[in-house]
Amino acid sequence: MYIDKEAIARLEKQRRVHLINSLGGFKSVALVGTLSKIGNENLAIFSSLFHIGANPPLIGMIFRPSPPERDTMSNILETGFYTINHINETIYKQAHQTSARYESEVSEFQVTNLKPEYKNNFFAPFVAESNIQLGVEFKEKVDISINNTTMIIGEIVQIYLPENCLHDDGFIDLEKANTITCSGLDSYHKTIQIDRLSYAKPYKEITSLL
Amino acid sequence: MYIDKEAIARLEKQRRVHLINSLGGFKSVALVGTLSKIGNENLAIFSSLFHIGANPPLIGMIFRPSPPERDTMSNILETGFYTINHINETIYKQAHQTSARYESEVSEFQVTNLKPEYKNNFFAPFVAESNIQLGVEFKEKVDISINNTTMIIGEIVQIYLPENCLHDDGFIDLEKANTITCSGLDSYHKTIQIDRLSYAKPYKEITSLL
Secondary structure: OEEEHHHHHHOOHHHHHHHHHHHOOOEEOEEEEEEOOOOOEEEEEEOOEEEEEEOOEEEEEEEOOOOOOHHHHHHHHHHOEEEEEEOEOOOHHHHHHOOOOOOOOOOHHHHHOOOEEOOOOOOOOEEOOOOOEEEEEEEEEEEEOOOOEEEEEEEEEEEEOOHHHEOOOOOEOOOOOOEOEEEOOOEEEEEEEEEEEOOOOOOOOOOEOO | OEEEHHHHHHOOHHHHHHHHHHHOOOEEOEEEEEEOOOOOEEEEEEOOEEEEEEOOEEEEEEEOOOOOOHHHHHHHHHHOEEEEEEOEOOOHHHHHHOOOOOOOOOOHHHHHOOOEEOOOOOOOOEEOOOOOEEEEEEEEEEEEOOOOEEEEEEEEEEEEOOHHHEOOOOOEOOOOOOEOEEEOOOEEEEEEEEEEEOOOOOOOOOOEOO
């Protein structure tokens, strides 16, 4: 089936949103926790996280020009700190519910019954039910003029994870941590590992690391 | 287990690379096909794709300052076109092999035995074995000064997918298309759908769309 540029443009808005959001493949999905200067907690689901570099450890995310991400971004810019919390099968419905457009003064922790967790002097709240939690320090804001979105880049400064998920070589077994993935706007998936492959070199057969 | 900023900085380089690449969660992974001005084909695996917007349909990817992505980026900037091809369980080893640092004049299509496919006057080659293929037009290059990486933004102008994977509402069933996901640098996973959830509204119970 072939859909060309004109057919994409002609699609009804919501169909296009579902289609284009599906095309990128499976995505990382996480809950971003923030605290405003005046003490309002905020929690929002994001599926636009991506690795930018390991040294320093940088992670990026894209903000749309509209709510509900508005509180998250203004808290990040105002305070400089946020948390990224992996989503597991136990909390994916609550995680999805954070995408509803609550008023700014409402804490999505409270309405979804997820528990804010403060530790090691980190300013922003972690999600207690999350098995992999990252404390992130804001580093850079990049405006993407082509569609008025914004990229926020942060440095990972605190990592919490179950010790039995960490391999000797630094790889984290996300399945053991029950981390899930998503596709499109609203589909959640668990995973089954197919393989881990050796570092690829020209004209050399790759092997399984399992 | 708690790893703080100082402990991250002290990690041996390859361990840190594996660890930080794992922290973002499951990632979309795809093969990017390009053709240079003088006719050299290039194919490279990327796990840093992300959705930027649906109208216009924009997709982003991050390029490291070093090879092997060099050919892909220079071809994109030189010619303005590239393809993004989903990876399935049949071709993931060949896809992984494209990350080896071949010389510029070597076609990764040829060495991995993946078949370049040209259609509908699109300049860059698609991967014939891929079930979901996107033709993308280069739109914007954003330099990320903090670690010398580069973000490339493109507009999706051609979409190829199996008709039976497309739902009425625009959602694509990626599992039916055999699209896989990855974690870390080298781990490949298939997925099992847990649920599709209704659009979230404040104080309203979300329901399953399945």
